[in-house]
Amino acid sequence: MADPTPYLSTMTGTSATLVSIIGGLLVARFVGLDSEQQGAQKLVEEAKARLNIARQRADEARQKVERWDASDFLQTPAVLSLIKSGTTDLVELRRHADCYLEDVELTPYVDEVSHEFHEAKQYFAEHPLSPDEGLLDAHGEWHRVRRHFDDLPPIMWDEAWSLIFDETVMDAVKAAERRKAQQRRTGSFSLPSVMSGITPSMIRAITPRDNTDWRAIRARRYDAKVLASERADQQVQDLDNELVRLRQAHSEVVRPDGRMLWALVVLAVFTVVGVGLPLWVMSQGPRDITPHIRWLFWLFGGALATLLIYMALYLRALMTRRSMALGTPESSAPPAARALSE
Numbered sequence: 001m002a003d004p005t006p007y008l009s010t011m012t013g014t015s016a017t018l019v020s021i022i023g024g025l026l027v028a029r030f031v032g033l034d035s036e037q038q039g040a041q042k043l044v045e046e047a048k049a050r051l052n053i054a055r056q057r058a059d060e061a062r063q064k065v066e067r068w069d070a071s072d073f074l075q076t077p078a079v080l081s082l083i084k085s086g087t088t089d090l091v092e093l094r095r096h097a098d099c100y101l102e103d104v105e106l107t108p109y110v111d112e113v114s115h116e117f118h119e120a121k122q123y124f125a126e127h128p129l130s131p132d133e134g135l136l137d138a139h140g141e142w143h144r145v146r147r148h149f150d151d152l153p154p155i156m157w158d159e160a161w162s163l164i165f166d167e168t169v170m171d172a173v174k175a176a177e178r179r180k181a182q183q184r185r186t187g188s189f190s191l192p193s194v195m196s197g198i199t200p201s202m203i204r205a206i207t208p209r210d211n212t213d214w215r216a217i218r219a220r221r222y223d224a225k226v227l228a229s230e231r232a233d234q235q236v237q238d239l240d241n242e243l244v245r246l247r248q249a250h251s252e253v254v255r256p257d258g259r260m261l262w263a264l265v266v267l268a269v270f271t272v273v274g275v276g277l278p279l280w281v282m283s284q285g286p287r288d289i290t291p292h293i294r295w296l297f298w299l300f301g302g303a304l305a306t307l308l309i310y311m312a313l314y315l316r317a318l319m320t321r322r323s324m325a326l327g328t329p330e331s332s333a334p335p336a337a338r339a340l341s342e
Helices: 005-074 077-084 103-126 142-148 158-186 200-204 211-254 258-283 291-325 335-341
Strands: none
Touching: 005 077, 005 103, 005 211, 005 258, 005 291, 077 103, 077 158, 103 158, 142 158, 258 291
16 A cells, blocks of 8 residues: 555645745735835825815906906995995896896895995994094095095995995084084084094195096906906816826726736635645555545545646736737737636
């Protein structure tokens, strides 16, 4: 009787060596695939961050253009007068001026102007102006004299405050004239000081601006805002396309690889046929080479043949890929090779 132990030991050692080689290659591939996935995911996250920043900047640029258009509409004297009187209906306001913005876009700005009128009325009610003979010169010059007022709330629409200021000035002047008339009748006359820090000479020194230059500068500023908004929108579109491309690349990395699946099959076959079964047979203490043990040889040979066929097909797939890069039709490759190349 022939001792089957050396035969089984040789088969087990050879299979274990092949399993360790294939397993090591697979582990290396898994580590590389994980690194590629992490790198692709990092690129996707960075692209998302850039896209979010670009969208925020595009929204800010769009809002600047939107506020400019709303300002052109709301600065119309008739529109301002209606809002000052409490009218905020857009149908009524649009009868006096045109605006390209939709109602849903224009409504927040109308509400802002209405709120500014309310804030200005409340402020000047709590801080009444002191009448003076130079008070009339301050009419229409709110933009110049506003810095002399203390404790002003945040102002978004100077036009609203200018109207309320002019109205307050006229009321103060009328009240002063009534007091002077009364004082002349009584024979006494005195004038309190002007608004804190404002003198008539200071206001008269203001020179009117050139309307032609002002309109040209305003038009250039508006064009610059529109151009900035268009550039921001284009940047958002470019970054969005880049994000789509990176996500596709990430999905290609994450997608299961056919070659790895085949390698796992070969590894499983060698593990079962070349290591598991021989070890189980040796654990039974065989004393002769029985037909069942001989069958292990054929199974081992089949597993080895499977490995060699896998390597040949893998090499063929690499050659096919190279041929495709050089312009050779893919149909010339066998189906098994095309399966490994996927």
